[in-house]
Every structure is written in structure tokens, then in C-alpha cells.
Amino acid sequence: MIELRSDNAAGVAPEILAAVQAANTGSALAYGGDDLTAQLHDVVRSVFDHPTARAFPVTSGTAANSLGLSALTPPWGAVLCHPTAHIMTSEGGATSLFGGGAVMQGVAGEDALVDPDALRATLGAVRWGDPHESQPSVLSLTLPSDLGTAYRPEQVAELAGIARERGLRVHVDGARLANAVAAHGCAPADMTWRAGVDVLSLGATKNGALSAEAIVVFDEEIADQLVYRTKRSGHVTSKMRFQSAQLTAYLTDGLWLRMAQSSNRRMAELVAALEAVDGIELVERVDVNMAWVDLPAAAIDALERVGEVVFYRMGATRIRLVTSWETTAEDVSEAGRRFAQAVAEAS
């Protein structure tokens, strides 16, 4: 079976599993009081080239996003994001739960990316200071987006600049940040705090970790809040060293970027194969390890019946394909062949 449903379905990278095992040496203080968690802060500061960044290991992307956002918005705030943002479509209202009733509002844009003019128009129409209206308080950028596109650092900086001018804070949902950094070949700092980002959800689980994400905070007052917000939401694991070990291994020696480069490359190969097929159309340009693809319903039906290539169907004639660090060149070449054949037989 060739797995193209989600990078969440992939396994754990050997380097990360080894780090978990290596962390299992006798006792260590619970709740983040251990040496491995202390080390993680240093690693994050080094990778993001930031002197005071702090990392809060959590075990899901939803936790990272909603807790980070809850520290950035007052309860009467509105979190602005693209209508396709994961926080709006796929987290069951977590941001409103942890945000004390804060709301989310969509700001449109091509390619699943917030459009600067749309953002300006939204902010320009706000009745600032009028408590009848939820007050925009945070801009949250999904990077890469849930459609496989990724802002470039200068785009993040432009949007963050527009937002900050009106007093908003800036958040990045980086569940697949490694794929975006790898795609653009930029410094992690340039895509985050140097572009005006206050809080980052740094994904690792989709890209080879076992159960580890991190809220990376570039603002100390926000970090102080998260000490409490993570604990009282049940997101401070007692044996935190085992999450910290994963994250440290992930960020060390460029492992995170190597794995992301691999999944990006596999997707590029797959896309090349699909584009060569008459009857297959990309829905969006593909920046990272995800593609949304239109093809004949009969072809999808047939592929689903066989079940050798698995993917998510998003509509009668639309599917989503995601590669992971585990996807091999053989996988994508075989998948490409099967897609071509299914489309041929369907016409």
C-alpha cells in the first residue's frame, strides 16, 4: 500500500526513536524540570537564532495553535486567518475554547494565502474600540497552508507588518514548517520572528516525530503566560523529557530539514508524473509535500476499489495527496503509474 493520505500516518524516524530510548536513563524531574528540556530551549534558540525564545513541548498541533493563540488574544478578540486555515476548519473550535470565546474570522486570498489587500480592507473596516465588534487581535498564518502553498519570508513580513501597524500580534501555524523552510531555503528566523511573528506552532509529528510539537515563543511576557496555560489545559506531560528529546533530535544537525526536503522532493516527482497525464489537473500550485488534484470520478473510484494507493477524497473529482519523510521514490513512481492508468481506463 502506498500511503498518500497524510504525513500524520507515517511512522517515527529512527533518529527520533533512538533519542527517546536514549532519554530513558534513570530518573529525572517531571513536568519539564529535566536536563533534556533545558537543552531544548538552547537548541531552539540556536536554530531560530533568537536569544530568548522559549519552547513549550505539547503533544498535538491543535494544542500548540490554540494555546499559543489564547496567549495572544483577549477574549473579546478576533483571530484573522485564511478561510482554509486549519485552526478554522479542523480544530473543533479549540481557539474559541482556550481563547475564552474569542472568535475566528476569515480573510480571503488566492492560493490559500491571506491577501495583503484583503487584510488591509478588513482592518480598515473595523470599528476599533467598539465593543459590539470582536476586535481583531491576532493574524494567524498557516505555513504552509492546508492546500500545499507556502508564504515566502517576505510575504510573511508584509502581512505581519500590516497587522502590527493596527496592534495585532502575529502567529504562525507551522505544523509543517520544516517543509516550508526547506522549500524556500530560508533561515527559520527569516520566516518567523524576523518577519514579525510572536508565536510559532512548530510541528514535528507529521515529519517524523512520535508525539511532539512545540509552541515556540519569541516574547517573554507571552511565554510567562504559557507556563500556566499549558499546565491547566493538561498539556504539560509529566515525563516531558521524552517529548523534549524528540524535539532536540528533530532540530539537531538539520534532521528536520533533511526529512522535509525528502518529502518535498517526492511530492515534486509525483506532481511531475501527474502533470504529464491528460485528465489530471492540479488545483493549486505545489510548494511543499501536498497536492490537491482533480481527476475523473471514475478514476478515483477505481483507485479506491483497488486500494493500493491511498489518499483522501475531497469531492467527487478531487483528491488530496501528501508525501512524508517515509515516502520512497519507488512509491511515487508506482503511484504515478497507477494514477495514469486509472485515468486512461476511465476515459
Next chain:
Amino acid sequence: MIELRSDNAAGVAPEILAAVQAANTGSALAYGGDDLTAQLHDVVRSVFDHPTARAFPVTSGTAANSLGLSALTPPWGAVLCHPTAHIMTSEGGATSLFGGGAVMQGVAGEDALVDPDALRATLGAVRWGDPHESQPSVLSLTLPSDLGTAYRPEQVAELAGIARERGLRVHVDGARLANAVAAHGCAPADMTWRAGVDVLSLGATKNGALSAEAIVVFDEEIADQLVYRTKRSGHVTSKMRFQSAQLTAYLTDGLWLRMAQSSNRRMAELVAALEAVDGIELVERVDVNMAWVDLPAAAIDALERVGEVVFYRMGATRIRLVTSWETTAEDVSEAGRRFAQAVAEAS
């Protein structure tokens, strides 16, 4: 260094780490759609001898408690518990957060256990139906308590009976349930649903797991709610199979009880050694793997200076000792020797 601070500080049992590694075989559906999570439900039903129990793996005891309670209480409810209960003293108000502003109220009792007469008196004094008063909605029992004592099954049943008569639901915080079950040698069912318990927080992390607790639910309507409550609070891990694998290994072939028996036995040995020392007094009887002990301040000071035996100091002359599945007979014999010597030198 002899670790007696917390069983949270212990490492991961080899059987459980092996199960994590064994789960790392190719791809599997995320968010609990995998075979290992399906298997976990069966294991839980077998261990608890209940036909429809469901298990929700989470990664902290605070998550298990507060989410379980949030499904049992309306926002205008009051969760009754002993004043020493972990949910009241040590979870940063998580129950009120997830409970939509539900409150916690203490019901006193000797030995850190809720007293049946105090419970009756509390319930008898409620202005039922008067919205000025938070309406008692759940009885939460900490089993074992945070002072090392443990209700027997018939005590759970008595308290649950009193509560249910007034329409309350019953919750057990079983962060160390294995130690209580091992201590009393009872069937898990007798201490939980057969005694009237609706929802159980089943701890595993303190007793050898890596990062796995479970909300075990004996009521299907409550379980249906938890599908949503766990997700939107960020407590559905994407690679859930790695939590499920831990829990299945933990509950299989009695591993959980063997480990708990070991930590209980080590504590019993340590207690026997301490009781023989003039100048050391137990604060509470010791049912499981935890003891609260009074001894001269100077003796505690000296032990802290040396740092070879580590524990939590709870006051000038009071410490807390906890053994774990990793604690050895040598550990406790050496610890006993050092305590005796410190007390002798302090007088």
C-alpha cells in the same frame, strides 16, 4: 542518587518501550483510526470486565481528569472532592476551565478520604434547584489519595451510592489506580463501575509508561461527548497508535499490577525501616507507594545537603516519599539507613 521524589521521575518500562518500537511499522491512520487503538478498547473491556467501556488515550493526568469531569458536570455544577484532591490542589483550575466555570468543593474526611457522613451532610444542605448555588453534580474520588491512602472497593461503592442517590455522577482520579488495585487485590471492575463509577482517569505514566493516560468511560453518552471534548482541547494525538500501544502493553499480562506491586512492596519495606527509627513518624497510614513522614528539620536539612536520597519537602519537618516501579530493594534499604543516620545525628 536514590529517587523518592515522585514516580513521575521514573523511566519507561522496557516492555512499554518495546511496544512503542513495535508500533513503528509503516503507516497507520491518524487520530485513533489505527488498529492499535481499536485493540486498546478490547483490552480495556477485558481488564475492566465491561462490555462497552471506551478508552480515550491522552498524555497527562490533568487532561484525563478535567476532560472526564467536563463531560459529567454542567457548567453550573460543583465537583465534590476531598480538599487534598489533586484536581483541587494541583491542576491549576483545569476542571473549571474545561467545565465552563464549574466549581470544585471540598468534602472533608480522615486519611485524605471523603467521609460518608460529611458527604451526606454536604448534600443534605444543598439548596437543590436554586441557581444561586452551584449544584453538586459529580463526586470525584482520588484513588489512591495524594497522601498515600486508598479507598477499598466497598468504600467507593458506599460513597458512590450516597452521591448517586442525589443524582450525582461519579468519577475516579486513578493516576495511581494500579497501586490501589494491587494493594487491595481486588478486581478493577469492583473498584470502578461495579461500585458506581462512570468515568475513570487511568494513569499509566507514573507506573512505567512514556506518555500515556486514558479516560476510561463506562457510559456511552459520556463517551460520545468525549470524542469532541478531547479533540477540541488538543488531546487527540495524531499518531495515537503510539499512546495506544503503551496502554495495551501496560494492561496486558498484568504488567501494570506487577509494577505497582513492586513499588508498593518497596514502600512497605521503606516504611518498616522508618518506623523502627525513633524520631520518625508517619503522617498517614501507607496503603500504596507513597508515604508522608515527619522527622526533625535538622535531619531533613542534612539529607538535602548530601543529596543522595531525594524527596519532596512539604514543610519544616515533613517530607513526602514515593517509590516507583524502578525502585530497588537496595534503594530502600540504603535510604532507610540514611534516614536513620540523619535522625540520629540531628538529635
Next chain:
Amino acid sequence: MIELRSDNAAGVAPEILAAVQAANTGSALAYGGDDLTAQLHDVVRSVFDHPTARAFPVTSGTAANSLGLSALTPPWGAVLCHPTAHIMTSEGGATSLFGGGAVMQGVAGEDALVDPDALRATLGAVRWGDPHESQPSVLSLTLPSDLGTAYRPEQVAELAGIARERGLRVHVDGARLANAVAAHGCAPADMTWRAGVDVLSLGATKNGALSAEAIVVFDEEIADQLVYRTKRSGHVTSKMRFQSAQLTAYLTDGLWLRMAQSSNRRMAELVAALEAVDGIELVERVDVNMAWVDLPAAAIDALERVGEVVFYRMGATRIRLVTSWETTAEDVSEAGRRFAQAVAEAS
């Protein structure tokens, strides 16, 4: 000065003020335990022709809406409404606050009314039972809408039917319900519970009351919840008899409809005058006592400078006009004259 900003700016009807004074006769039990509140339930049952309806007096429309909705949706739910709905644009996120993090989602439609096909499409695209997605739980209809249009009873019934088929509950924000009932000349029951509505926010303040709105509940289980939800949000006034007296006077002998007819008629007269002016365009059809109007910016500027006719400006060339029970025929004739003159001078 001719007041066309809002019916909220109007004063209190003499009949209602007299009822407040009449209620001031010695002592009466607080928190709704008084005779006038008991009487209000009967009046509501009679006016709405429903045997068990219950009324909860509150002092703002936001309270009525958000508390009513909080009793209809689980915290993981989504409240569907038109994007122009007051609950979405003008209540500061109250629904998400009292809903425990429930979200609001817009469903489009012409004339500020939810379109049945759009509603069907929205419900058809939901991943039901998937906790990643907020689950549509309530359809909230603003009746009349914030643009001055009003569903007819059969439209309410159609939309409610579509919603109920998928298990949603139905809510009406009737801050100006009297104006809609008066406009359509229908029975209050036909526009509410007979059409499938569970909970109604019945406005009175905009239409002549002092400080009284009511949550009218056609479902006893929901009403039982509201006993607690109103109290713990601070919406049970101690001297409730003075709110109940207002509502009873309002609903007695058709006072509410007579006042609404008057404000509707004044608006119809004003609209007729405006439509006769070249250069003035209605933005929406006018069903009740509100009109949105486009006219030259210079004309608006001039009217604002003079300040004899006051209204809300919604854009460079757009204003909102609202009449109230206090608006006189002279007011609207004079206003019409001034609008015509301003437009003439601006061209």
C-alpha cells in the same frame, strides 16, 4: 432633531412606564419569585398560543441571544446564521463566550436572509461526527434582519425544516420581532414555534420598553437549563417584577404590535418620500422600520453638518435609517424634505 439613528435611542412608552410605577407597591419576592413574573408566563403563553412556553426576562438583546444559544448548542457546535446577523457582527463574541467556545458560521443569502439552498449546501458538506470540524448545532435567524428585511412565516418554516432534518435546533433573534409580526400580519406562533423555532429572543426595549427583553423558550428541557444559565451570567435581576411588568404591559392588548405598526408605517412613508428623489437608492427592500440608503456623499456630509436629521453613516455614500414608536408623521415628512433638499444641493 429628528432621530433616525436607532430605535434604541427612543424613550419609554407611557403605558410601560406606568406599569413600572404600578409595580412599585410594597415588597415582593426577589429573583422572579413575584406575582408579576408569574403573570408574565401566562401572558407569553397566551400571546404565543403555547401551553408551556416560559419567559426569562433579561436586560439586553445580547444576553437574550447568547444565553438562549448557549442552551441550544454543545461547546463543540457551530451556530449557523447569515453573515450580517447581529450575533455575528455586533455582540462581541457573546455566543462563543456563553457557548463555551462554540463558533458562528455564516450562511449566505440575498436580502440578508439565509438562503435555503445555501443552508442545504452547508449542511451537506459537513463531516458529521468528525470532531475536527465544529458540528452545526443551531440555525439562528435574525427576524427582522439587520438590513430591514423580514422572513415570512413559511420561510422560517422551510429553513427550520432543513435544519431540523440534520438535528439542528432553531433560534430566532427577535430584537425587533414586533415589527416583523406587524409587517406580515401573522400570528406570533406561526413565525416561531409552529415554524419549528425552539428559542426566541423577544425584544421590547427597541420598541418602547425601558430595559426588558425576554428569552422565550418553547422546550422545557432548555428552559430548565436557563434557570441556571441566566443566574450565573448575572442576568437574573433581583427586582425582576419591574422587568416583568414592562413585558406584560408590552404584550397586553396588542401594545407591542400597535407601536411596531406605527414605526413600520413611518418608515414606509419615509421610504416613499426618498424613492421619489433622484439620486437616492434603497440598498435593500424595506419590510419593517429600517432602511439602508445610498445617496451622494456630499448630501450626507451636508446633513451631518446641519445635524437636524440624525442617522448612522455606514460608508461614504451609505446611511442607515430607523424609525421608532416615537417617530411622528411630521418627523418623517420633514426628514424626507431635508433629504431631498440635500441631494438636490449636492448635485
Next chain:
Amino acid sequence: MIELRSDNAAGVAPEILAAVQAANTGSALAYGGDDLTAQLHDVVRSVFDHPTARAFPVTSGTAANSLGLSALTPPWGAVLCHPTAHIMTSEGGATSLFGGGAVMQGVAGEDALVDPDALRATLGAVRWGDPHESQPSVLSLTLPSDLGTAYRPEQVAELAGIARERGLRVHVDGARLANAVAAHGCAPADMTWRAGVDVLSLGATKNGALSAEAIVVFDEEIADQLVYRTKRSGHVTSKMRFQSAQLTAYLTDGLWLRMAQSSNRRMAELVAALEAVDGIELVERVDVNMAWVDLPAAAIDALERVGEVVFYRMGATRIRLVTSWETTAEDVSEAGRRFAQAVAEAS
């Protein structure tokens, strides 16, 4: 019938009703944009001798308390109060609702007043900075208490000083503040902000208003928050001028204190009469217009049967008596006579 159940059961003072009528002159901007609300700020600043105090009219004491507290505590905070405090016993968990899951914790003391040493001990035992423990964030003083006793200004200052030293903010629930100010003959400022109070719930309804309380804020940052917090909880009435008019009348020319003096004096007369009766015992000293009294159960039974004097029964042999601004000298003399007779006949 002689009303001694609650001052909430009393009617509206003629001066206040007249002010409501006088406010009904044509149109005025809604939501507090009117002149009467602007004037209220000045009146409050004058009465409290504070240059920047702001007043937020609301319609219940629960709203005033819980919204004020929600602006003073982070969600992970603990509000400290006496175990008999109204916010803990009688507001259905409103503080935890609006506080985002903040908790309340009791601090004991004689006479229903927080004891300074108990407060010091509580604060001394806190694990500051440890997110496992709800962090004390506000001291809330009920002034007068729900048992009829009242802190003197220097007691408020002492307690506030202890609290502020540890970084807590200070809140006063002044649902009956007028009675305390009248009893001690002190300046309102001395009992509030000069003593270290940040936010005050200023009651008026129990003392002659129709439906008006105010959150009085002595800190501008907190006031800025309340603009949003009051609106999104439905506590900004549209025709706010009618609440503001009540409050202004209440605070003007000492009306509030004259009414409170009257109810205090009536209670003093009643207490004198009761103390002369063998078989009647005061439960607490009586500082204001409330007394808790023990007398034979048979006497209470008899009084309840006759129903000419009405009061709340708090136990088999215990009742609560409250006088109001409406209570007359004849009322209390007749009540005293009936109590004496009932006790005589019961023995």
C-alpha cells in the same frame, strides 16, 4: 405583612423612580453614549473623591462582582474570599464562568470577615509560580458581609496591604456598601480606593433602586477591559440612561446614605427588642441592616404559620432578618412584639 426577608424585596424609592421618569425625554444615544451616563461618571468621581474613577452600570450584583473580578484575575488565578462570601455561595459560579475557569478559595475569619493572619498564612503557603497551583490573584471583601458584619476602613486597608504585598488586586463586593458607609460614618474613599481597593461593586438595587448596580473602577487599564467584558456578557443595556439616572439620583445629595441609615436604624431597634427577649440569641454582632438570630424552632414554626412577619429560615432554630429603606419604626416594633410573643408561647 412585615417584610424582613431581604432588602431585595423592597420597592423603589420615589426619588429614583422620579429620576427614571425624568430621563424619559425624547431620544438619546444608546449603549451609554448619552448625557446621563456621562454625568454619572462625574457623580461617582465626586462621591468617591477620585479623579479618574469610571462607573459601568449593570443590572445585577452578580454581574458587577463577576465581571469586575474577571478583569482583575488571569484565568489561572484564585480569588480569595471569606467562605461565606456571596461570590462563593450565591452566584452559581459566575466568577469562574467569566474568569475563564479561575477558582475561588476561602480564607477563614471570625464574624464572617477575612482574618489578617489567615490571609497571611494562606499567601505564605502558596507555591508561587508553580502552574500546578491556582495562583492567588485577587482578594475579594464582602462589605458588609452576608452575616451583617462590616469591615472598618482600617481593616480593609490592612487586608488590602497584605494582599498587595504579594501582588494581588483587591475587590469589594459592596452590594450593601451604603449600609457599611453609613454604619461607620466614613468617607466612601476611605473604605475603597484609599484603602487599596481596585474595583468596587456598588449596590443600589437593595437600597431603593429599580435595577441598577455599578462596577466602579479605580484603575484605568481595568476600566478599558470592562468596556469589552460588559458588552460581550450582555451587560450593556441599550437605554443605559435609565440605569444611569437611577445611580445618579441614588448618589446625589446623600440619598443612598440616608436610606441606608434608615434601614440600619430600624435593624438596631429590632435587635434591641430581640435582645431583651429570653430565648433569642444573636448569631453575629449586627453592624448594618441584617441580623442572624437563633430562637426556638417552635417559635419559628408559629411565626411562619401566621405569616405576618416574613423572614428567611436558615436552619431549624435560625433565621435571617433584613430591614430595608422601606421598613418603618412601626414595622420593627410590631415585629419585635410578635417575636417576643412567639418565643414566650413556645416555651
